[in-house]
Amino acid sequence: MQVALVMGSISDWPHVKATAQLLDQLHVSYSKRVISAHRMPKQLQSFGSKAKSEHYQLIIAAAGGAAHLPGMLAANTPLPVIGVPVQTKALGGMDSLLSMVQMPSGIPVATVAIGNAGAKNAALLAAQIIGLHDSDVEKQLINYRQNQTKEAIKSNENLK
Numbered sequence: 001m002q003v004a005l006v007m008g009s010i011s012d013w014p015h016v017k018a019t020a021q022l023l024d025q026l027h028v029s030y031s032k033r034v035i036s037a038h039r040m041p042k043q044l045q046s047f048g049s050k051a052k053s054e055h056y057q058l059i060i061a062a063a064g065g066a067a068h069l070p071g072m073l074a075a076n077t078p079l080p081v082i083g084v085p086v087q088t089k090a091l092g093g094m095d096s097l098l099s100m101v102q103m104p105s106g107i108p109v110a111t112v113a114i115g116n117a118g119a120k121n122a123a124l125l126a127a128q129i130i131g132l133h134d135s136d137v138e139k140q141l142i143n144y145r146q147n148q149t150k151e152a153i154k155s156n157e158n159l160k
């Protein structure tokens with residue numbers, strides 16, 4: 001598997017599905033799992049410290065609220081970690097975003113936007129990294145961009 005897709009709770013899955021679907025579309029292989037930073041700290045450390053030797057190339061980690069999952073995975077692996085801030089009911093996901101984006105110097109988390117745009121951009125960013133040395137994934141990305149441009153141009157027809 002090229003990517004480990006990790007979420008803090010099963011309640012994040014409806015949000016993370018958009019990431020999984022786009023990884024499928026872009027031919028990026030992944031495994032998916034729930035690891036709660038707070039409820040499963042030992043499992044988090046074990047997964048993070050073995051991820052590279054298990055041949056993952058990067059980790060996508062989605063969490064909401066006190067969203068320590070991506071930061072703590074990043075602390076336990078040399079692999080790049082993309083953080084997806086889940087939109088929360090209480091604070092709209094601003095809590096998730098700030099928990100991820102304000103990492104201390106030395107342990108980066110590449111944080112995408114709150115909501116559906118972020119969930120999709122995490123998959124695209126992962127594919128861009130994998131596509132540097134995987135020509136099939138690179139080809140899928142080129143197609144994706146071309147279709148997106150066509151759709152945007154075509155949307156002019158709806159301006160009535």
Ligand code: RP5
Binds near residue numbers: 065
């Ligand atoms: C975080 O707490 C999870 O990522 C989730 O977004 C949030 C709430 O989790 P549940 O109480 O719904 O399991 O760790």
